[in-house]
Amino acid sequence: MKVVGGSASTSLAKELARELSVPLVEVRFQKFPGGFPDGEGYVQLLDSVRGDDVVLVQTTHPDEKIIELFLLQDAIRDEGASRLTAVIPYFGYGRQDKKFEIGEAVSARALARHIQLQSDDVITVGIHNKKALEHFQIPCENVSGMPPLARYLRGRNVNIILAPDENASPLAKEVAEIIGCPWDFLEKERVDNFSVKIAPKNVEARGLSVAIVDDIISTGGTVAVATEHLKVMGARRVLAACLHGLFVANALDRLSECDEIISTDTIFNPTTKVSVAPEIARAIRERVGV
Numbered sequence: 001m002k003v004v005g006g007s008a009s010t011s012l013a014k015e016l017a018r019e020l021s022v023p024l025v026e027v028r029f030q031k032f033p034g035g036f037p038d039g040e041g042y043v044q045l046l047d048s049v050r051g052d053d054v055v056l057v058q059t060t061h062p063d064e065k066i067i068e069l070f071l072l073q074d075a076i077r078d079e080g081a082s083r084l085t086a087v088i089p090y091f092g093y094g095r096q097d098k099k100f101e102i103g104e105a106v107s108a109r110a111l112a113r114h115i116q117l118q119s120d121d122v123i124t125v126g127i128h129n130k131k132a133l134e135h136f137q138i139p140c141e142n143v144s145g146m147p148p149l150a151r152y153l154r155g156r157n158v159n160i161i162l163a164p165d166e167n168a169s170p171l172a173k174e175v176a177e178i179i180g181c182p183w184d185f186l187e188k189e190r191v192d193n194f195s196v197k198i199a200p201k202n203v204e205a206r207g208l209s210v211a212i213v214d215d216i217i218s219t220g221g222t223v224a225v226a227t228e229h230l231k232v233m234g235a236r237r238v239l240a241a242c243l244h245g246l247f248v249a250n251a252l253d254r255l256s257e258c259d260e261i262i263s264t265d266t267i268f269n270p271t272t273k274v275s276v277a278p279e280i281a282r283a284i285r286e287r288v289g290v
């Protein structure tokens, strides 16, 4: 087995190869310094994958990383790999898994259809909605990325875990059960793409160290408002932990009231403090029976 990392997931691919004790294939991402003048992507595998069971790791965000994923699949297949598992740590475009209005594309389906053309199986991490996986016609599995966040939070003396809304409550429950502390959820109402409202709810937060957990922090609106709410309710510390730290635009500035921000390496960023590699490695070992 060998691991190939796309440029959106180099750190996680390295960790995964280490976890699995298999080689990491070296990849070149530019033919010339500065890349092609028109901005098109390029990949070249610098180690052989002939006859190998290859695990390709690439988050599908931002858009150019999707093209790079297809280029890597092409190269891996063409160089004679015996098998290709596509690990998509953050499945960008996975949130639209159905058509809400006539004429809309189902983005999760569009990506799934293309990814599966050159993959034998797929592993995602903490996918926003598991229904998106139904668009794959090859074996696919979603692994939870919450255990590494829980292990980190256990060391931060957190008293209660909160989800910002009911949809995220299974995540809060999973983390709280690992830590062995209580959990609850707030009631969020989305106003627009950048702002949310949190309905008044009596959560016992006075004097406590609270961790808000969610799958994605995008604009930071959800966590910023939840933090404000918890501080008004007397929380001593508010930590914000997410799987996929997109942090678009000025999201990190909006989170200045948080005492600590934690994310995983599904999207490597300055707040990445834990790796989901052990969870992916476990799924791969179970699949190949080692």
Ligand code: R5P
Pocket (backbone or CB within 6 Å): 164, 167, 168, 193, 194, 196, 214, 215, 216, 217, 218, 219, 220, 221, 222, 223
């Ligand atoms: C929503 O369904 C997700 O679980 C997150 O709560 C959401 O993506 C966070 O977005 P933002 O950071 O823009 O409030």
